[in-house]
Amino acid sequence: MATTHxxxxxxxxxxxxxxxxxxxxxxxxxxxxxxxxxxTFVLMKDVNFTVNHGDIFIIMGGSGSGKSxxxxxMLGLIEPAKxxxxxxxFNFTKGEPLEREEMLRHFGVLYQxxxxxxxxxxxxxxxxxxxxxxDLSDAEILEVASLKLALVGLKGFEGYYPSQISGGMxxxxxxxRAIALDPEILFFDEPSAGLDPISSRLLDDxxxxxxxxxxxxxxxxxxxxxxxxxxxxxxxFLDAESRTMIAHGDPKDLLAHSTDHRVxxxxxxGGEDAEKSARNHG
Amino acid sequence: xxxxxxxxxxxxxxxxxxxxxTLVVRLSGDWHLRHGLPGPDLVLKQLDTAPKPxxxxxxxxxxxxWDSGLLTFLLGVSEICHTRKLPAxxxxxxxxxRGLMQLAEAVPExxxxxxxxxxxxxxxQLGREAISAARSLDEFLxxxxxxxxxxxxxxxxxxxxxxxDLMIVIQDCGANAFGIVTLVTFLVGVILAFEGAVQxxxxxxxxxxxxxxGIAMSRDMGAMMAAIIMAGxxxxxxxxxxxxxxxTQEIDALTTMGISPLEFLVLPRVTALFLxxxxxxxxxxxxxxxxxxFVSVTMLHTSxxxxxxxxxxxxxxxxxxxxxxxxxxxxxxxxVAGCLRGFQCGNSSSAVGDAATQAVVxxxxxxxxxxxxxxxxxxxxxx
Numbered sequence: 001m002a003t004t005h006x007x008x009x010x011x012x013x014x015x016x017x018x019x020x021x022x023x024x025x026x027x028x029x030x031x032x033x034x035x036x037x038x039x040t041f042v043l044m045k046d047v048n049f050t051v052n053h054g055d056i057f058i059i060m061g062g063s064g065s066g067k068s069x070x071x072x073x074m075l076g077l078i079e080p081a082k083x084x085x086x087x088x089x090f091n092f093t094k095g096e097p098l099e100r101e102e103m104l105r106h107f108g109v110l111y112q113x114x115x116x117x118x119x120x121x122x123x124x125x126x127x128x129x130x131x132x133x134x135d136l137s138d139a140e141i142l143e144v145a146s147l148k149l150a151l152v153g154l155k156g157f158e159g160y161y162p163s164q165i166s167g168g169m170x171x172x173x174x175x176x177r178a179i180a181l182d183p184e185i186l187f188f189d190e191p192s193a194g195l196d197p198i199s200s201r202l203l204d205d206x207x208x209x210x211x212x213x214x215x216x217x218x219x220x221x222x223x224x225x226x227x228x229x230x231x232x233x234x235x236x237f238l239d240a241e242s243r244t245m246i247a248h249g250d251p252k253d254l255l256a257h258s259t260d261h262r263v264x265x266x267x268x269x270g271g272e273d274a275e276k277s278a279r280n281h282g
Numbered sequence: 283x284x285x286x287x288x289x290x291x292x293x294x295x296x297x298x299x300x301x302x303x304t305l306v307v308r309l310s311g312d313w314h315l316r317h318g319l320p321g322p323d324l325v326l327k328q329l330d331t332a333p334k335p336x337x338x339x340x341x342x343x344x345x346x347x348w349d350s351g352l353l354t355f356l357l358g359v360s361e362i363c364h365t366r367k368l369p370a371x372x373x374x375x376x377x378x379x380r381g382l383m384q385l386a387e388a389v390p391e392x393x394x395x396x397x398x399x400x401x402x403x404x405x406x407q408l409g410r411e412a413i414s415a416a417r418s419l420d421e422f423l424x425x426x427x428x429x430x431x432x433x434x435x436x437x438x439x440x441x442x443x444x445x446x447d448l449m450i451v452i453q454d455c456g457a458n459a460f461g462i463v464t465l466v467t468f469l470v471g472v473i474l475a476f477e478g479a480v481q482x483x484x485x486x487x488x489x490x491x492x493x494x495x496g497i498a499m500s501r502d503m504g505a506m507m508a509a510i511i512m513a514g515x516x517x518x519x520x521x522x523x524x525x526x527x528x529x530t531q532e533i534d535a536l537t538t539m540g541i542s543p544l545e546f547l548v549l550p551r552v553t554a555l556f557l558x559x560x561x562x563x564x565x566x567x568x569x570x571x572x573x574x575x576f577v578s579v580t581m582l583h584t585s586x587x588x589x590x591x592x593x594x595x596x597x598x599x600x601x602x603x604x605x606x607x608x609x610x611x612x613x614x615x616x617x618v619a620g621c622l623r624g625f626q627c628g629n630s631s632s633a634v635g636d637a638a639t640q641a642v643v644x645x646x647x648x649x650x651x652x653x654x655x656x657x658x659x660x661x662x663x664x665x
Binding site: 072075077101104107112118119132133177 | 442538
């Protein structure tokens with residue numbers, strides 16, 4: 001699996017087998033001047049960034065700074081008050097509903113709690129997008145679903161219902177579903193929330209594997225410092241006080257060179273002193 | 283040095299003046315939350331007693347065990363000191379108490395964070411309710427339109443849902459509802475027959491109980507009772523299912539996968555109820571007639587044969603099919619109301635409960651409105 005050549009039925013019934021976001025094309029994700037608001041309350045304004053091919057792009061910031069809301073805007077679950085989101089050269093914000101739906105099929109999303117459909121088994125969960133958007137037979141769908149579950153370490157759990165497995169397993173099953181159609185862009189909402197440090201680390205490794213082997217571009221919402229430095233190579237930092245983004249770039253560079261004390265405080269878990277004392281304890 | 287002792291259920295609070303300008307708050311005994319709290323108003327009273335103290339200090343020598351009860355009291359005192367700009371010396375208090383006090387006062391209250399209880403007048407509330415009721419009808423009609431479009435897409439083969447989902451809903455709102463529909467409509471037949479019998483007996487016309495029950499059940503009551511049962515049973519279930527799917531982001535997961543939740547979740551539910559309610563209505567009609575027959579045979583000593591023959595004469599096919607048509611419309615209303623309220627559900631478990639309640643209320647209200655409209659239209663058409 002070097003690059004993704006998703007064999008997905010497009011809306012006109014033809015088969016597309018070319019990557020939606022070619023490497024020599026425009027950046028897969030561009031966010032222009034985005035303003036997010038609930039009614040008249042502006043949550044975040046003037047958000048601008050681009051995500052390049054093969055990036056693991058981190059959306060970080062303190063609790064309540066609007067990280068998940070930004071993700072929901074990027075996915076079209078909330079309409080922006082101003083500004084736009086572009087995928088390649090397609091203006092997603094202004095796009096027609098059917099075109100947007102078609103675009104969404106090139107994405108995979110892992111939600112905070114997994115968001116598995118509780119009335120379906122794991123195999124059915126993973127198989128649903130395959131059944132909807134490919135011409136595979138039922139037996140082939142089951143085979144592919146088993147493969148995806150095996151990739152996330154859930155081999156043999158095909159017949160289980162989401163309520164019968166643990167939270168960490170639900171998250172991994174959610175990931176299996178997200179990668180069902182070999183998406184070119186993957187979104188992760190707080191992947192390590194509610195996981196123990198080891199599971200969280202394993203999930204990070206899995207994300208890196210997916211990027212390297214699937215050739216996907218990945219967007220991760222997280223405030224988990226260990227994950228941020230382990231996987232991120234590009235990021236945006238949202239600040240709740242000033243209600244805008246205050247930093248953009250590789251998190252490791254931000255740690256080394258950022259002069260903004262808010263970014264530094266966040267990336268050093270409350271300050272350099274705290275970091276030093278943590279090192280001494282370690 | 284004057285001392286006033288206040289008897290308290292747990293800790294003891296007493297006051298002394300070390301000199302004319304300093305008030306000493308003496309804390310003694312065990313200060314436990316569960317034994318009740320002395321209010322800081324006792325301190326306030328002391329501060330207002332002449333000679334007015336200019337400073338405040340504590341004496342905690344006799345203080346025994348303490349918990350957050352003491353802290354609550356001290357925070358009250360601290361607030362009084364702040365508003366009166368009275369210097370206070372906290373140093374005699376135990377270190378743990380001071381530490382926790384500092385922690386509680388470390389972050390100043392955020393301006394505007396406290397919600398002021400908004401009091402609105404009766405007229406304002408009435409207006410708000412009226413607007414929201416009008417908006418609710420608007421939303422219902424808009425959603426109804428979307429569902430219609432989805433059905434049109436289904437008809438041309440563009441919309442899809444899982445067959446198995448449809449079958450599960452059909453089972454749930456068809457076969458599984460038989461028991462309750464049997465019980466309720468049989469009893470409705472019994473009640474109708476009873477009420478009619480009392481009046482008709484006066485004229486010796488008890489055989490017309492059969493006409494009364496047969497016509498009432500087939501024209502309106504069968505469809506209406508089936509609809510009310512299904513609104514409470516299935517409409518609420520639809521709202522709760524979709525509402526909790528919204529809370530757990532399962533609906534978002536469908537959307538971002540490019541699968542329309544409207545097609546995937548709403549179409550099978552509306553289809554199932556649309557198909558099943560007329561069948562339940564047929565069954566309800568039969569059970570109602572059975573209830574009427576039960577009363578007539580056991581109490582009025584009519585023979586079952588003559589009861590059935592009378593029913594057959596009274597009930598026309600037009601009435602019967604009119605009832606089925608109404609039932610199908612009610613089914614659509616209930617399913618659409620249930621799904622709409624589920625989709626509108628907020629992001630908490632209490633919101634799911636509200637959605638279920640709202641689904642039942644909306645469903646029953648619109649069913650009764652529709653029933654009124656049918657009564658008028660059928661009358662005009664002479665059906």
